[in-house]
Amino acid sequence: xxxxxAPARIGRFGLYAFLIGMALLFAIPLLVVISTSLxxxxxxxxxxxxxxxxxxxxxxxxxAWYAACTGLNCGGVHVGFWNSVRIxxxxxxxxxxxxALNGYALSHWRVPGADLILLALLxxxxxxxxxxxxxxxxxxxxxxxxxxxxxxxxxxxxxxxPVMTLLFxxxxxxxxxxxxxxxxxxxxxxxxxxxSVMLPLSVNILIVATxxxxxxxxxDYLLGLIFAGRENQPMTVQLNAIATTSTxxxxxxxxxxxxxxxxxPPLLVYFASGRFFVRGITAGAVKG
Amino acid sequence: xxxxxxxxKAVLSPTVMVILVCFYGCAVWTxxxxxxxxALLPNYQFAGLxxxxxxxxxxxxxxxxSNMFLFGVLDIMGTLGLGVLLAVLIDRQVRxxxxxxxxxxxxLSISFIVTGLxxxxxxxxxxxxxxxxxxxxxxxxxxxxxxxxDRAIYTLVFAGVWHQTGLIMAIMLAGLRGxxxxxxxxxxxxxxxxxxxxxxxxxPMLRPLxxxxxxxxxxxxxxxxDLVVAMxxxxxxxxxxxxxxxxxDFAFERANIGQASAAAAVMLGSVLTVLAPYxxxxxxxxxx
Numbered sequence: 041x042x043x044x045x046a047p048a049r050i051g052r053f054g055l056y057a058f059l060i061g062m063a064l065l066f067a068i069p070l071l072v073v074i075s076t077s078l079x080x081x082x083x084x085x086x087x088x089x090x091x092x093x094x095x096x097x098x099x100x101x102x103x104a105w106y107a108a109c110t111g112l113n114c115g116g117v118h119v120g121f122w123n124s125v126r127i128x129x130x131x132x133x134x135x136x137x138x139x140a141l142n143g144y145a146l147s148h149w150r151v152p153g154a155d156l157i158l159l160a161l162l163x164x165x166x167x168x169x170x171x172x173x174x175x176x177x178x179x180x181x182x183x184x185x186x187x188x189x190x191x192x193x194x195x196x197x198x199x200x201x202p203v204m205t206l207l208f209x210x211x212x213x214x215x216x217x218x219x220x221x222x223x224x225x226x227x228x229x230x231x232x233x234x235x236s237v238m239l240p241l242s243v244n245i246l247i248v249a250t251x252x253x254x255x256x257x258x259x260d261y262l263l264g265l266i267f268a269g270r271e272n273q274p275m276t277v278q279l280n281a282i283a284t285t286s287t288x289x290x291x292x293x294x295x296x297x298x299x300x301x302x303x304x305p306p307l308l309v310y311f312a313s314g315r316f317f318v319r320g321i322t323a324g325a326v327k328g
Numbered sequence: 329x330x331x332x333x334x335x336x337k338a339v340l341s342p343t344v345m346v347i348l349v350c351f352y353g354c355a356v357w358t359x360x361x362x363x364x365x366x367a368l369l370p371n372y373q374f375a376g377l378x379x380x381x382x383x384x385x386x387x388x389x390x391x392x393x394s395n396m397f398l399f400g401v402l403d404i405m406g407t408l409g410l411g412v413l414l415a416v417l418i419d420r421q422v423r424x425x426x427x428x429x430x431x432x433x434x435x436l437s438i439s440f441i442v443t444g445l446x447x448x449x450x451x452x453x454x455x456x457x458x459x460x461x462x463x464x465x466x467x468x469x470x471x472x473x474x475x476x477x478d479r480a481i482y483t484l485v486f487a488g489v490w491h492q493t494g495l496i497m498a499i500m501l502a503g504l505r506g507x508x509x510x511x512x513x514x515x516x517x518x519x520x521x522x523x524x525x526x527x528x529x530x531x532p533m534l535r536p537l538x539x540x541x542x543x544x545x546x547x548x549x550x551x552x553x554d555l556v557v558a559m560x561x562x563x564x565x566x567x568x569x570x571x572x573x574x575x576x577d578f579a580f581e582r583a584n585i586g587q588a589s590a591a592a593a594v595m596l597g598s599v600l601t602v603l604a605p606y607x608x609x610x611x612x613x614x615x616x
Contacts, residue, residue, distance in 0.1 A: 059417055062410075063431045066490065069446045070434070076449075088460035089449065141339050149336035157344055164351040166603055168551045170575040171596045172354035174361070174585060179350070198350055201343055220331075230335035259439035261554040266580065276441045280558055283445050292455060299445050303438040310437035311430070318498050321436060 077101060077297040084292050100293035104301060108294050110281040117298045120278030124258060126189060127274055131196035132253045138197065139204020139249060144238050146205070147212035148220045149230065158209065165202035169262055180267065187269030195267045196257050204249055207323055211245040212238065244316075251313050252320035255306040275302045355596060361589035368583050379590035389591060392569040395481050396598070399570065400549040402482070406489040407545050408538070411496025416526055418497070419504045429501075433494030440491065444558025447487040448474065477567035480560050484552075484568060487559055492548065496541050503537040504530070536613070543606045550598045571595050 068090075076089045078096035106116040146154050176195065177186060185191035215238075223233045239246075264274035273281075279302045283295045310317050365375045383389050418428055435443060450456045453472040461469040473479035507530055515525045531538070553572035556562055562569040562577075571591055579588035 055417055055420060055422065059414075059422065059428055062414065063428055066431050066435065066493075069450050069490065072450060073446050084455065088463045089455050090460045138343065142343050145333075145336040145339045149333045150331060151336055151340055157340065157347075160344075160347055160352070162607075163603075164347055166547060166599055167351055167355060168572065168592075168595050168599060170551075170553070170572055170579075171358055171592045172351065173576070173592075174579050174588065175354035175357040176350065179354070198346060201347065205343065224331065230333045230339075255437055259441075261439065261441050261557070262576065266576075276439050276554075279445070280441050283558070284561065292449065295445070296449065299442050303442045306437045306439070307434065310434060314430075317437065318433065321495060322499055322502070 073296045073300060077104075077293055077300055079293055081289070081291060081293060089292075100291070101297040101301070103291075104282075104294045104297035108282045108291075108298050110278060110285060117275055117278055117282070117301055120273055120275035121301070123268070123272045123278075124275040127192055127196065127264070127268065127272065128254065128257050131193045131200070131257050132250060134193070135197045135200030135204050135253055136246065136249045138201060139208045140239075140242065140246070141234065142201070142205040143208025143210075143212050144234055145230075146209045148215075148217065148233075148238075158206070161202040161205050165206070169199070173262075173266060177266065186267065189268070189272050192264060192268040192272060192274075195263050196260070199263070200253055200256075203323075204253070207249055207252070207320075208242075208245060210323075211242070215241065247313070247316050248320040248323070251309055251316050252323070255309055255317070258306050358589045359593050359596070361585060362593040364586065366586035366589065368585070370585050379586045380594075383587055383590045383594070386587070388566045388569060389571075389574060389587075391566055392571050392574045393594070395569060396549065396552075396571055399481055399484055399488070399552070400546060402485045403488045403492075403549055404542060404545045406485055407492045407496055408541055410489060411493045411541070412500050412531070412538070414493065414497045415500035415504055418501060429494075429498070432497050435491045436494045440554035441558040443487055443491045444555045447483065447490070448559045451483050451486070474560060475564060477564050480564060480568040484556060484559060487555060488549075488552075491555070492545060496545070499537060499541055500534070503534045507533065536610075539606065539609075543602055546602045547599055550595055550602070571598075 072089050075092050075096075076084060077100050078098070079093040080097075080099070083094060104116060105118050107114050108116045145151060146157065151157070176198075180186040180191050180194070185194060219237055220233055223237050228236065258274075259276065260274065261276045261280065264277045268274060268277070279298050282298055360372075361370055362379050363376060364373055365371050365378065384393075414428075414432055418425055422428065451471070451474040453459065453470075453475060458469060458471040461471070474483045511529065511533075512525075515529065520529075551572055552570050553576065556568060556570050556573050560568040562573050571594065575588050575591045575595065578584045578591065
């Protein structure tokens with residue numbers, strides 16, 4: 041490309057100009073929300089949200105965390121935050137573990153109908169939540185876990201099963217069968233091979249799966265709305281209730297701080313994990 | 329030869345049971361409810377297609393249903409066009425590639441609720457773009473699409489494209505990186521202009537990947553729920569309603585099980601219409 045001269049240089053300039061312009065378009069919505077969350081209501085009323093704050097302060101963040109209201113409930117989003125954490129930890133742990141075990145059983149052991157099971161899982165991953173929501177409410181309430189913490193956790197594990205199983209199956213299918221055979225010769229069984237041979241080889245895929253489930257479950261709205269119950273409302277559900285409450289003056293700065301607080305955990309995961317996130321998201325793009 | 333193991337079967341059987349009952353059993357359950365006279369309470373007497381006749385005679389459903397196509401076509405075109413373009417540009421050995429990728433992909437890590445609220449604020453006539461441009465001196469500037477019944481659905485496209493473009497970019501970039509180096513050398517020897525190389529050679533080679541991207545976005549469109557809830561609430565009125573929201577509202581707020589089930593069955597049919605030819609092509613391609 042070096043020999044092309046002036047036209048190529050103009051092309052290069054256009055390329056960077058376009059990419060930087062697009063990058064700004066992608067960054068601006070987040071920057072606007074950050075800057076507005078640092079303003080006072082008077083300043084928001086007086087100037088546009090695209091103008092940076094004159095004297096940034098965290099008052100709105102404090103209010104969003106401790107005192108933002110949904111209706112008459114003014115506990116702030118820290119309530120939803122801890123609910124989300126309580127939902128997240130068991131849901132992620134159990135669904136990743138279930139996916140790993142299923143994937144291992146399907147790829148290195150002879151199971152009758154393995155292909156059918158895989159097809160059923162694949163198709164299951166595409167079924168919209170809305171199609172099975174009402175029957176699931178009936179089932180969970182008949183076993184007494186509807187509108188409770190165990191209920192929402194069970195539903196998250198259920199919806200995680202297809203993608204988690206397929207993710208681990210594809211990974212384990214790439215490992216040679218000889219690994220299992222050699223371990224068999226040494227007298228190891230199903231569980232022993234899983235714990236001593238497979239798991240140590242699975243660190244990367246475990247990270248990918250954990251990131252995928254963490255961001256997915258943290259960002260869920262619909263399942264939390266229907267299955268968690270009022271006592272366990274996740275942060276997304278509380279955020280939407282706060283932001284769409286229409287009584288009195290809209291406190292944009294508080295609402296935006298609440299939105300940022302809700303977005304912060306997955307954003308941190310994303311910025312910290314880079315390529316793992318991309319791998320998970322492209323592998324799990326069928327979910328949701 | 330793989331070995332049979334009781335443990336493998338024992339591990340898989342709960343998953344298989346749960347998948348069969350909760351995904352397929354529940355889908356059949358919903359499908360059956362859609363051909364009964366269920367209303368506030370489920371009613372299991374077969375009644376033919378009355379629910380569907382009523383559904384397609386309901387103005388709100390017809391708006392939601394045609395919105396799905398309008399939103400879907402524009403969202404697919406926007407996301408795919410921009411995602412492919414960004415992937416191609418980034419693939420031209422740009423500097424700071426990591427930074428660009430990070431910026432284009434970050435919206436994907438946050439919740440659709442946060443995305444929807446953010447765009448609701450940015451597009452709000454009172455505090456957003458319109459207010460900003462008026463502040464610059466254009467006092468008659470109007471950009472109030474989000475509050476207009478005939479335009480609100482288009483604003484969802486902005487947010488949808490913003491949220492998902494990074495995914496398409498990441499998938500396509502991975503595909504571009506896999507293109508044989510020999511092809512690039514050959515086109516340089518032949519002095520074929522770069523844009524022709526992409527349009528006539530490279531992108532056609534990546535057609536299977538492009539089809540996968542289209543299918544992924546199309547299914548996401550059918551499932552759309554959180555975005556419209558947070559951004560417009562389906563409004564003004566029900567002007568920006570989508571099937572996913574229609575189902576949840578009718579099942580849980582209006583408690584009309586029959587209508588919700590019929591609408592959910594139409595959603596499932598839409599997903600299958602997109603998915604069946606794709607899976608058929610994919611599976612037969614792999615067998616070859």
